[in-house]
Amino acid sequence: LSVVVPLGPRYEDLGELCQELRRILTPVAAGYEVIFVDDATGPKTRQILRMVGDRFPEVRVIRLQRRMGESTALTIGAQAARGEVLLIVDPYLHVALSDLPKVLAPLADGVDVVCAWRSPRQERGLSRLASDGFNAIARWVTKVPVHDLNCRVRAMRREVLQDVPLYGDLYRFLPVFAARRGYT
Secondary structure, X not given: OEEEEEEOOOOOOHHHHHXXXXXXXXXXXXXXXXXXXEOXXXXXXXXXXXXXXXXXXXXXXXXOOOOOOHHHHHHHHHXXXXXXXXXXXXXOOOOOHHHHHHHHXXXXXXXXXXXXXXXXOOOOHHHHHHHHHHHHHHHHHXXXXXXXXXXXXXXXXXXXXXXXXXXXXXXXXXXXXXXXOOOO
């Protein structure tokens, strides 16, 4: 299992994230690694990542020299991954880490891509309405039954991310592109 965490300018406590991942994943994965892809966040984040790497031997850090965006960070993280299963975790924890075993479970039944669903949602008002509308239209147009394309927590077989080219902000549509290529 390879956990890929693309890091932009916003993120939660990375030490706490690693501690929780260790607590949650150790019982469900024979072995795992955590790959932080530092998308040119700056010296403060580099220092935090060094401290986290010293404390957690399962952590690897890939540092990009200039801002490349989440699609590139995911692709680079997947290329560096050693695991056959990739678990993409957003650094601002929109999904409870305790739910990660539920996200991983369908892969054992032969599913290729699993998308988490933010619930309960933090958004309110127009933002929530826009997001719900976007997801409803995307489901209707693509016929891919994904509830929340904006949720970045996903599990997949490694070959999916290697087979589906991503660029720009298209990482959101990874499940749709994967379905078009025949993945479940």
